[in-house]
Each structure stands twice: as structure tokens, then as C-alpha cells.
Amino acid sequence: MKLHEIENIEVELLLEAIFQRYGYDFRGYARASIRRRIKQFMEGSKIATISEMIPRVIHDESLFNEMVREFSITVTEMFRDPAMFLALRENVLPVLKSYPYIKIWHAGCATGEEAYSLTILIKEYGLAERATIFATDFNDHALSLAKTGIYDLNNAKQYSLNYQKAGGNGSFADYYHSRYDAMMMNNELKKKITFANHNLVVDQVFSETHLIFCRNVLIYFNRELQDRVLQLFHESLVHGGFLCLGTKESLMFSRVEDRFKTIDKKNKIFQKID
Amino acid sequence: MNVQSFKAVVIGGSAGSTEVMVKLFSYLPERLELPIIFVNHLHPEDDGGLVEYLSCQTALRVEEAADKEHIEGGTIYVPPADYHLLVESDLTFSLSIDRKVKYSRPSIDVLFESAAMAWNDRLIGIVLTGASHDGSDGVRAIHKYGGLTIAQNPDEATYPIMPQAAITTGCVDKILPVAGIGLFLQACLGHNTVPELKKVNAHD
Structure with a gap:
């Protein structure tokens, strides 16, 4: 052998x-x-x-x-793929605005950078009051880092640039304060996010969700598991709810492909239609 | 040397390697039966520019590798910017956003190590010009699993650090100039067997 x-x-x-x-x-x-x-x-x-x-x-x-x-430590950044955040702002948030209550699920949030990015976006669009944001991961260590909301200050410049490209209408510096070489996210943002342990492989649906954000998680799974997780997302979404995947992920070859409409092909934003 | 039939070629390079790839194209058979996977240290925001550029230089199909896509012969694949590209044992691709390896994502080592496991002694791995040490662990892995390894002759490389680092591992089978690599590929991809060493050296 x-x-x-x-x-x-x-x-x-x-x-x-x-x-x-x-x-x-x-x-x-x-x-x-x-x-x-x-x-x-x-x-x-x-x-x-x-x-x-x-x-x-x-x-x-x-x-x-x-x-x-x-x-399970994956590496991400604030506003990774700014064009996707811009697309969310322009094409998804206006629709979510029509709901009196909005439930958002960020699945596989790792150390939380994108959860904070998403929360900033929601806040700037004036939806923070009616939005509940759940950010989940199966890795407790990553979750504890996410909860503290402390990041390397060396990345601030890149994050700020990403934020601007994502259509941010303020200054990224308003969302954190720096101390020595650390960037600490504002308490107001932290309070807005509920970090919780959830394992996509074995745990159940998050019901009545309006937006599921799950980026660069499916690439780590084989096709069967990808399919299972996409079905879980489909079941978790309200009719008309949105799914946002990583820019190199897709619904192709999954059993739920036909049950979503593509809102933005390049930025991988889909809407549940069936 | 034993006659081996190869199933895939992986190529890694950094600064200056795109030009070398274009030179290698002129040696490739029109009906290429194998996949060639080329990892270059792209700018994280490259948006398909490399695929477009390479496509203009060859009649062969050039594609950005997609997650869980089946790897087809006759195609030159490049990774998407800012993702590692890996080969699974069922000859499909996987992507990852794991930490950068030797400051790079995509990383040549990550591709080479996974390809070595998937194709073992049916793999050719080539390290071209570049200004980093990426690729040297990859060459070690290809060697360990029985594949064949080539480094561009550092004397001729625009940036010799990368091929030199590969050679220093002691796991490189052949050190060749670009034309030598081209002729070698031409000879073994034409009939998918390793040509006599003499024949290649004659063109050095």
C-alpha cells in the first residue's frame, strides 16, 4: 500500500x-x-x-x-469583499426595511470580524433598533474572541479602506477605540450581537430568519455536507428571506438551487422564493 | 529511469512567473490531456485578470478553479485571489481561507502538498522564479509521495530565491532553464511518459 x-x-x-x-x-x-x-x-x-x-x-x-x-480558526477581516457589503446595503437592506422585526443569523462567525461589519451596516441603515443579530460558531475559543471584540490595530487601515469601499457613510474609527496596539469595538456594537454556540453539522434550524450570512464556511465541507447545510438554511429562512454566501461559493449542484432566486450573482446573494 | 505516466502538473511561481508561463505555453501540445494548475502570488484583489491575460496567450482552456469542481484534463487552472487552492483525493478542488502560508494566499506549498497526496507518483511539480521561499515544502511533499520535481535554473530566473529554496531542500529531480522545462513537458505530455534524460539535457 x-x-x-x-x-x-x-x-x-x-x-x-x-x-x-x-x-x-x-x-x-x-x-x-x-x-x-x-x-x-x-x-x-x-x-x-x-x-x-x-x-x-x-x-x-x-x-x-x-x-x-x-x-476551526479561519482568518477573516472587517468588510472582507467590500463589494458584497455594498450590494447588501443597496439591494437587501431596502427590502428588510419593510419588516417590523428583523432576525439575522451569521453562521460560522469565527472571531467575529464580519459580524461587527454586518452590525455596522445595519446600524448605519437605521435598522439596529428592530434587528436581532445572532452570530454563531461551534468553536468556543473563536466565540470568546468574538465576544471580546478586540482586534489587532495594525489592520485598522485596511479595515477602514474596506469600510469606505463598502459604502460606509461615517468613519470606521468611530466604531472602536484604540489602546496600545489593540482595536476595541464599541460596547454599543457588542451589545447588539448575540454570540452563541451552534454547530452547522449537527444542530437544528434557526427559525424565521430574514437574512442568513454564511461566508467561506461551505468551502470547508464536502458536497453532501454543503447540501445538508444549504437545506438547513432554506428551512431557517422566512419566505423572501436572503442568503449571503462567500464570493467563491454557490448553490449550484445543491438540492435547494431552484428554491432560491439569484439577487446578485457576483456577490452571491440569494432570495428564498419557494 | 522508469517509465511513469503522469496525470497532472502543478506549477508555482511569484515575481516574473507569469511571463515564464507564457513562454512554456509554446511548448505544450495542442491536445493536452492533463490538467495544469498554476499558482502565482496574486494581488488579493485580482479579479480574474490573470485568467484573462493567460487566455489570450494560449489556445488551451484557462480557468479560475472553483470549489468542488471536478478537475479536467486539457485545462490550465489558477486559484481565485486570496484563497488557498487544494486538490482532494477524488480529483476535485477545494478552496480555503486558512492563514497565509509564508505570507501568501494562495500558497504554492498548500497546493503542492495536497496535489502530492492526490496524484502521488503521477505528479510533476515545478517551481519557477520568485522572491520567497514558498514552494519548498511543497517540493518536499511531492518528492516524499513519489512525484517528479523540477526547479527553474536560478541563474536564469528573474528572481532566483524561490527555485533556489526548492533546490536547497535536496528534493528537486531536475534543474532546467525555461526552454528545458518546456521541452521536458512537451516530451512527457506528448506521450505521457518520462523522456530519456539525455534527450532533455541535449537541449539545455
Whole structure:
């Protein structure tokens, strides 16, 4: 048997062990990225082979927690893909404005940068009073960082530029105060967002949602899991509700493709029609 | 050397590598049966400009790789800007926004390592001109899983750092000038077997 075939077996066994022991189900994840993260974690922990990780992870919960932390940290930024935020402002918020109450779900918020961006957008459009914003992730470590709302001040310039391109009508500096090399998001914004643990792979629908924002999460899943999650989103949305995906993600090949109308092809904004 | 039949070519480069790719196009067979995946360190806001530019330089199909898309022969793929591009074992692409690797996303190492697992000894990996160390871990991985590795001759590269870093790993099978890489690809993609080493060296 060739080396790569052996490694594939090791990865499958490790993911199965994690699922059975802790209930975290990574079995539907696209393998190439997760394998890379496993290997990186191994290097950091001085573990020689993937199969050697299995007994370690099964018996050492703290090691497992460290690993999950590594598995699911994605890197994002404030107003990543400004054109998409501009499109939301121009084409989606005017429709949401007609609702007396707006429920927004940011699924897979990681460390929260985009949740704050979205909240700034909602606030500037005058919808903050009637909007409830849920930002969820299955990674408690990422969620705790998101809740503190403290980011690296070195990124402020880039974020500010993104904010302007996203059509921001104030100054990005009004939304944080800086201390040493940290950027701390305003309490007013923080209070507006409810951060909560939710796992897209195993947890249930978020009912009666008007806007679901889930960007660069589906790319980590295989096709079957992508399909399952898109169905979950479909069920969670009100009729006429909006779904916003990452710019390189799509509804193509999913079972719900026909049940959405494309609002903005380039920025991947869809509306539930059926 | 054993006769191997190759299933894919991965190419990585940074500063100056787009021009080298264009030169390599003139050596490729008209009916290319393999996919070629080219990772270049794009500006994060490149919006399809590279695909457009390369398309104008070759009759072959040039496409931006899409998430979960099946990888087709006869196509030259480039990653979307600001995403890592990975190959899955079922020969589909995956994208990721994981941390930058050696200051780069897309990263050559990330592509090469995943491609090495997917194609193992049926893969050719090439490192071209560039001013970073990206690609050296990738070359190590391709070598480890039995693939064939080539570095552009640093003496001839506009920026020698990248091919030199690859060579320093000790995992590079051939060091060739651009024309040599072209002739090598021509010879082995024409009939999908490794040509006699002598033949290639004759054109160096």
C-alpha cells in the first residue's frame, strides 16, 4: 500500500474516533484542508504519525480541545469583499426595511470580524433598533474572541479602506477605540450581537430568519455536507428571506438551487422564493 | 529511469512567473490531456485578470478553479485571489481561507502538498522564479509521495530565491532553464511518459 493511501486511512480513523468520543463531526469536511490542519497540529505537538494521535486524543480531552481550536480558526477581516457589503446595503437592506422585526443569523462567525461589519451596516441603515443579530460558531475559543471584540490595530487601515469601499457613510474609527496596539469595538456594537454556540453539522434550524450570512464556511465541507447545510438554511429562512454566501461559493449542484432566486450573482446573494 | 505516466502538473511561481508561463505555453501540445494548475502570488484583489491575460496567450482552456469542481484534463487552472487552492483525493478542488502560508494566499506549498497526496507518483511539480521561499515544502511533499520535481535554473530566473529554496531542500529531480522545462513537458505530455534524460539535457 502506498504512503498516501495509509495516510488517508489514518485520517478517516482519527475523524471517526473524534466523532465517537466527543460528538464533533468532521467526517463531512473536505479532506485536504483538514488533513493539513491535522499535520500542522501534529508538528506543533511533536506527534509523529496521524494514527499516533488517535489514542492521545481519545484519552486527553485538553489535547483534543487544543486541536479543535486549531481545526476551526479561519482568518477573516472587517468588510472582507467590500463589494458584497455594498450590494447588501443597496439591494437587501431596502427590502428588510419593510419588516417590523428583523432576525439575522451569521453562521460560522469565527472571531467575529464580519459580524461587527454586518452590525455596522445595519446600524448605519437605521435598522439596529428592530434587528436581532445572532452570530454563531461551534468553536468556543473563536466565540470568546468574538465576544471580546478586540482586534489587532495594525489592520485598522485596511479595515477602514474596506469600510469606505463598502459604502460606509461615517468613519470606521468611530466604531472602536484604540489602546496600545489593540482595536476595541464599541460596547454599543457588542451589545447588539448575540454570540452563541451552534454547530452547522449537527444542530437544528434557526427559525424565521430574514437574512442568513454564511461566508467561506461551505468551502470547508464536502458536497453532501454543503447540501445538508444549504437545506438547513432554506428551512431557517422566512419566505423572501436572503442568503449571503462567500464570493467563491454557490448553490449550484445543491438540492435547494431552484428554491432560491439569484439577487446578485457576483456577490452571491440569494432570495428564498419557494 | 522508469517509465511513469503522469496525470497532472502543478506549477508555482511569484515575481516574473507569469511571463515564464507564457513562454512554456509554446511548448505544450495542442491536445493536452492533463490538467495544469498554476499558482502565482496574486494581488488579493485580482479579479480574474490573470485568467484573462493567460487566455489570450494560449489556445488551451484557462480557468479560475472553483470549489468542488471536478478537475479536467486539457485545462490550465489558477486559484481565485486570496484563497488557498487544494486538490482532494477524488480529483476535485477545494478552496480555503486558512492563514497565509509564508505570507501568501494562495500558497504554492498548500497546493503542492495536497496535489502530492492526490496524484502521488503521477505528479510533476515545478517551481519557477520568485522572491520567497514558498514552494519548498511543497517540493518536499511531492518528492516524499513519489512525484517528479523540477526547479527553474536560478541563474536564469528573474528572481532566483524561490527555485533556489526548492533546490536547497535536496528534493528537486531536475534543474532546467525555461526552454528545458518546456521541452521536458512537451516530451512527457506528448506521450505521457518520462523522456530519456539525455534527450532533455541535449537541449539545455
